[in-house]
Amino acid sequence: MSKVTVVGAGNVGATCADVLVKQGIADEVVLLDIKEGVAEGKAMDIMQTANILNINTRLVGVTNDYEMTAGSDVVVITSGIPRKPGMTREELIGVNAGIVKSVTDQLLKHSPNAIIVCISNPMDTMTYLIHKVSGLPKNRIIGMGGALDSARFKYYLSLGLNANPNEIEGIVIGGHGDTTMIPLVRYAAYRGVPATNYLPAEQLAKIAADTMVGGATLTKLLGTSAWYAPGAAGAQVVKAVLHNEKKLISCSALLDGEYGEKDLCIGVPCILGKDGIEKIVEFDLNDEEKDLFHKSAEAVHKTNAALAGAL
Numbered sequence: 676m677s678k679v680t681v682v683g684a685g686n687v688g689a690t691c692a693d694v695l696v697k698q699g700i701a702d703e704v705v706l707l708d709i710k711e712g713v714a715e716g717k718a719m720d721i722m723q724t725a726n727i728l729n730i731n732t733r734l735v736g737v738t739n740d741y742e743m744t745a746g747s748d749v750v751v752i753t754s755g756i757p758r759k760p761g762m763t764r765e766e767l768i769g770v771n772a773g774i775v776k777s778v779t780d781q782l783l784k785h786s787p788n789a790i791i792v793c794i795s796n797p798m799d800t801m802t803y804l805i806h807k808v809s810g811l812p813k814n815r816i817i818g819m820g821g822a823l824d825s826a827r828f829k830y831y832l833s834l835g836l837n838a839n840p841n842e843i844e845g846i847v848i849g850g851h852g853d854t855t856m857i858p859l860v861r862y863a864a865y866r867g868v869p870a871t872n873y874l875p876a877e878q879l880a881k882i883a884a885d886t887m888v889g890g891a892t893l894t895k896l897l898g899t900s901a902w903y904a905p906g907a908a909g910a911q912v913v914k915a916v917l918h919n920e921k922k923l924i925s926c927s928a929l930l931d932g933e934y935g936e937k938d939l940c941i942g943v944p945c946i947l948g949k950d951g952i953e954k955i956v957e958f959d960l961n962d963e964e965k966d967l968f969h970k971s972a973e974a975v976h977k978t979n980a981a982l983a984g985a986l
């Protein structure tokens with residue numbers, strides 16, 4: 676029996692729970708929110724599709740009842756405020772650090788062996804905060820950002836190539852921020868053939884730039900940040916762990932010398948399996964990519980410094 680808890684029954688959390696249930700990724704899912712009745716209502720609505728869609732997963736919604744989350748194999752943290760148009764993710768740190776810290780403490784009391792997936796923003800810094808407050812081994816804390824950013828990169832590449840997104844390779848590393856993401860254009864490919872063979876450099880540069888501000892673009896259109904792809908990307912990470920898939924997915928991981936950086940969480944290619952982050956894969960970066968990675972790491976360190984009060 677596999678059990679997953681999703682904290683935060685807002686746009687991202689409810690979508691993640693919905694995908695977990697509809698794809699039958701876990702046997703049991705608990706959706707928890709602090710707002711009275713919201714998680715119960717969303718769980719009820721989702722479960723009323725059970726007969727229509729032939730769902731076998733059991734989903735329950737609870738208001739702040741951590742006893743119900745006990746024994747979870749994976750816990751997903753989406754609680755916290757989203758940004759509004761014109762804001763950066765980093766501006767959310769003041770409110771979200773306190774929420775993420777208290778949620779982590781309560782989750783681990785009831786599921787001491789769980790693998791944690793952090794989605795709340797600013798995600799790299801919230802993932803780092805979870806390391807600091809929990810002291811868990813580094814394989815057990817996964818930041819979800821690169822999975823989404825890579826999906827957006829492949830989406831924009833598919834538009835440029837006029838191709839099926841499922842036949843495209845693309846990965847984004849670095850921080851999950853408007854200016855810190857690094858779409859690795861050199862490694863983008865269509866059916867194994869480098870995208871650089873098909874598209875001119877200026878068009879690839881535009882695809883990379885659109886990917887970097889992918890979240891901001893949606894926030895401007897929607898008035899709040901996106902949820903369908905973020906929720907699905909969260910579920911993709913949960914699935915890789917629960918099903919021991921050994922998939923390579925870009926995730927925010929605690930670095931200890933990899934890519935020449937340490938003491939921060941930032942997006943890098945990770946092999947995900949039953950132990951969480953089972954391996955960090957070091958891609959061969961050229962000088963320009965290395966420089967971008969170090970600049971991205973510097974920016975993430977700077978955001979982490981603002982955590983001082985919360986630790």
Ligand SMILES: NC(=O)C1=CN([C@@H]2O[C@H](COP(=O)(O)OP(=O)(O)OC[C@H]3O[C@@H](n4cnc5c(N)ncnc54)[C@H](O)[C@@H]3O)[C@@H](O)[C@H]2O)C=CC1
Binds near residue numbers: 758
């Ligand atoms: N890492 C990523 O790729 C992405 C991260 N995000 C982030 O995810 C977070 C959630 O976004 P949305 O779902 O759109 O926001 P939302 O406002 O729709 O939902 C957040 C939920 O968290 C709940 N909450 C607040 N404090 C809580 C607590 N202490 N315990 C339990 N629940 C609590 C709220 O009641 C609310 O229902 C934001 O910080 C957003 O920036 C969003 C999209 C992608």
Ligand SMILES: O=C([O-])CC(=O)C(=O)O
Binds near residue numbers: 757823890900901905
């Ligand atoms: O843009 C935001 O604030 C939410 C997020 O992280 C994303 O959609 O990439």
